Amino acid sequence: MDEALRAADRGGSGGTIVLKRTRQKHPRSPLGIIRWVIGMNTQYRQYEVNHLPWAPFDWDYIGGELRLGKVVFRPLSDDALQGIDQQIADYLRLYFSRYRDLYNNPVNTITVCHYDPKHRGLLEPMTDDQRADFAAAVDVLTFCCIWGELREALNRGWRLLPPPNAETLECRAHRFSPDVLADPPMVTLVTHGLMHTEQVDKIFFQMPLPAHHRGKIQPNLELLELLNQVFNDSFDPQLRERLLRSLRWFRVAHRQAQALDAEIQIVEICTALEVLLNLPEHGKRKTFVQKVEQWITATEGEEDVVRVEESANQQRSSLTTKAGLWAQNFYKLRNAIVHEGIQSDELLYYPAVDAHDQPSQVSQLSVASLVYGSMLIQKVDEATGYLHSAVRAAVDAPAEERESMNQLYKRSEWGVRGCLERLGWVRPFVYTTEKIQSLRERWTELDKELGGVLSSEQIIAERQAKRTQPKIGGSMKE
Amino acid sequence: MKVYVLDASAWVKRYKNESGSNSIDALFQALEQGEVESCLLPVIYYEMFWNTQKFIRAANDPTNRSLLKYSPRELQRVLESDSRHMTQVKDLLDSQGLLDEIDGEVLDLLQQYPIGSNDALILAYLRRLQERLALQGRQLVFVCSDDDLKKAVRAYLTGCAVKDSKIDQLP
Numbered sequence: 198m199d200e201a202l203r204a205a206d207r208g209g210s211g212g213t214i215v216l217k218r219t220r221q222k223h224p225r226s227p228l229g230i231i232r233w234v235i236g237m238n239t240q241y242r243q244y245e246v247n248h249l250p251w252a253p254f255d256w257d258y259i260g261g262e263l264r265l266g267k268v269v270f271r272p273l274s275d276d277a278l279q280g281i282d283q284q285i286a287d288y289l290r291l292y293f294s295r296y297r298d299l300y301n302n303p304v305n306t307i308t309v310c311h312y313d314p315k316h317r318g319l320l321e322p323m324t325d326d327q328r329a330d331f332a333a334a335v336d337v338l339t340f341c342c343i344w345g346e347l348r349e350a351l352n353r354g355w356r357l358l359p360p361p362n363a364e365t366l367e368c369r370a371h372r373f374s375p376d377v378l379a380d381p382p383m384v385t386l387v388t389h390g391l392m393h394t395e396q397v398d399k400i401f402f403q404m405p406l407p408a409h410h411r412g413k414i415q416p417n418l419e420l421l422e423l424l425n426q427v428f429n430d431s432f433d434p435q436l437r438e439r440l441l442r443s444l445r446w447f448r449v450a451h452r453q454a455q456a457l458d459a460e461i462q463i464v465e466i467c468t469a470l471e472v473l474l475n476l477p478e479h480g481k482r483k484t485f486v487q488k489v490e491q492w493i494t495a496t497e498g499e500e501d502v503v504r505v506e507e508s509a510n511q512q513r514s515s516l517t518t519k520a521g522l523w524a525q526n527f528y529k530l531r532n533a534i535v536h537e538g539i540q541s542d543e544l545l546y547y548p549a550v551d552a553h554d555q556p557s558q559v560s561q562l563s564v565a566s567l568v569y570g571s572m573l574i575q576k577v578d579e580a581t582g583y584l585h586s587a588v589r590a591a592v593d594a595p596a597e598e599r600e601s602m603n604q605l606y607k608r609s610e611w612g613v614r615g616c617l618e619r620l621g622w623v624r625p626f627v628y629t630t631e632k633i634q635s636l637r638e639r640w641t642e643l644d645k646e647l648g649g650v651l652s653s654e655q656i657i658a659e660r661q662a663k664r665t666q667p668k669i670g671g672s673m674k675e
Numbered sequence: 676m677k678v679y680v681l682d683a684s685a686w687v688k689r690y691k692n693e694s695g696s697n698s699i700d701a702l703f704q705a706l707e708q709g710e711v712e713s714c715l716l717p718v719i720y721y722e723m724f725w726n727t728q729k730f731i732r733a734a735n736d737p738t739n740r741s742l743l744k745y746s747p748r749e750l751q752r753v754l755e756s757d758s759r760h761m762t763q764v765k766d767l768l769d770s771q772g773l774l775d776e777i778d779g780e781v782l783d784l785l786q787q788y789p790i791g792s793n794d795a796l797i798l799a800y801l802r803r804l805q806e807r808l809a810l811q812g813r814q815l816v817f818v819c820s821d822d823d824l825k826k827a828v829r830a831y832l833t834g835c836a837v838k839d840s841k842i843d844q845l846p
Contacts (some may be wrong), residue, residue, distance in 0.1 A: 202779075254716065336745055347799055352756075354755075379769050389832070477840050496777060529705075551756070552755060553759065553763055554759055578833075599825060609747075609748040609749075615752060626752070626756070626757075627756070628752075628756040628757070629707075630700050630703055630704050630707070633689065633690075633700075633703075633753055633757075634700065635751065636690075636750075636753065637689070637690055637691065637692055637696070638692070640691060640747070640750060641691050641692040643734060643747065644691055644730065646739070647730070647733045647734060647739060650726075650729055650730045650733045651687060651690065651691050651727070651729070651730040652687065652691055652693065653684045653685070653687050653688060653691075653820045653821075655726070656684050656722065656726060657684055657820070657821045657822075657823075660791055660794065660824070661822060661823070663791035663792070663793070664789060664790055664791045664794070664823070665789035665790075
């Protein structure tokens with residue numbers, strides 16, 4: 198072990214990950230200064246493993262790993278620990294086995310993440326700048342998971358499982374030095390700024406209740422790819438800074454989603470919107486309403502947007518979009534929460550309709566998050582002129598067809614038309630039989646290519662497989 | 676007045692060109708214009724939803740991307756839009772307490788007959804719906820292209836009209 202570490206220190210990899218100390222510039226943050234001073238005084242090598250302990254990603258769906266900017270996310274596995282010194286790998290296995298779910302079973306949701314895919318430095322401590330990039334990548338990933346699920350749920354008009362929240366995607370850093378690997382392996386915990394050391398096999402890291410997520414998270418990979426553009430060097434740095442700052446607020450707004458902080462979450466998501474839209478110092482509410490109105494008319498078309506009468510005072514009234522009216526009331530709600538407090542929790546909900554046009558209620562946090570996400574995506578899309586991956590693959594298609602494909606695909610990946618219909622902000626699209634007949638031609642053609650996935654024969658065959666012999670009709674008659 | 680219940684084996688013809696598609700279209704056109712009524716059984720909606728999702732997933736699979744010239748997700752919205760023409764069977768039966776003990780009937784059916792759990796749920800729902808409609812002097816029409824299920828419905832629910840869009844004209 199020592200030999201391996203010494204070899205690593207000299208920069209020789211010898212099949213292991215290079216474990217050299219990163220030369221850091223003087224840190225800016227107080228935490229960075231403390232780490233820097235500790236590092237200077239002790240001369241200890243520090244390892245650092247960043248991980249998301251509770252995020253149940255569906256890795257079969259995602260593939261082996263996720264990359265956002267220069268950050269790599271991978272499931273904890275032997276493969277992820279390959280190439281690491283055996284003693285460190287064993288220590289990490291033991292350490293991660295202490296993460297427990299609600300039933301005190303070891304979790305199988307640990308995602309390890311590290312900076313810079315080039316050196317795949319799972320153990321390498323990050324510089325302050327790297328840490329900032331890393332935090333931004335986690336914010337983007339959190340947004341994709343939460344917003345994607347929210348959009349799907351609102352689109353469908355029902356939700357089968359509780360949504361993920363910021364706790365589900367909580368990111369932790371475990372810092373340790375080689376001396377904790379000794380028998381018995383130890384872990385240093387920091388609580389309220391004080392450090393104390395425990396034997397690893399004597400403690401458990403229990404899953405916080407809000408982090409518990411039934412089911413698997415399948416992030417929208419196309420959306421991740423779009424947002425990945427924000428990390429490109431060619432992306433406007435000022436816009437990037439603003440978008441990432443707003444994404445931080447989005448994540449903060451989705452913490453403790455099941456707790457009693459619903460009022461504060463409204464203020465936080467409103468701050469995310471303010472940052473995203475770069476609202477001016479004065480006239481914030483008016484500008485916010487204008488931006489929401491511009492967004493909905495631009496994305497859904499003037500004629501489809503629902504307008505309502507807005508009374509400015511007893512003499513005057515004018516027509517405004519229903520979305521604009523929401524924006525106005527939402528900002529008032531935010532101000533009331535900050536300054537006076539609100540009298541009724543009912544104000545925290547917004548009327549909608551479910552999948553069967555029955556009245557339902559959606560939290561204001563969800564409505565604001567939906568609007569926030571759609572506007573964020575619109576900004577990134579506009580800034581990058583994003584081409585959907587399927588369009589990029591269709592190199593032989595004529596330019597005109599590629600353009601319409603691009604619009605259609607992007608709408609299907611992150612369009613919010615169905616959600617807006619449920620909120621009553623746009624008129625429901627009516628599918629006439631003529632329109633469906635024309636769509637049916639396409640679906641039939643596609644189904645033929647797919648080998649007959651959608652057909653009455655298929656449905657009947659699947660049912661037959663569940664029936665026991667003899668055939669049911671005959672049996673019933675007997 | 677007749678009240679139609681569509682089975683998934685017939686409903687799917689709305690989205691895939693098959694023998695009987697025109698008849699299903701005619702039924703939906705009559706529904707759109709309020710000329711006839713229809714009820715939606717949850718288990719049938721789930722089956723349709725599952726089948727459409729399967730289609731959307733297969734179409735979105737990266738290996739099939741080259742086949743796509745438009746978004747297959749629209750199918751889900753069309754399915755939802757079509758389902759809005761139908762009355763939720765729960766809304767009709769729940770308030771009357773007619774859904775109580777439906778689980779017991781499903782288990783009995785599964786014990787007695789070699790049928791699948793979805794078949795049993797459909798039969799149990801249909802029986803209660805038929806009773807409710809009979810009180811209002813209305814007739815239940817089950818539209819289905821699954822021959823075995825048609826036989827089962829005829830055997831279990833005497834008096835329930837069973838039609839197949841492949842053979843019968845609708846509505």
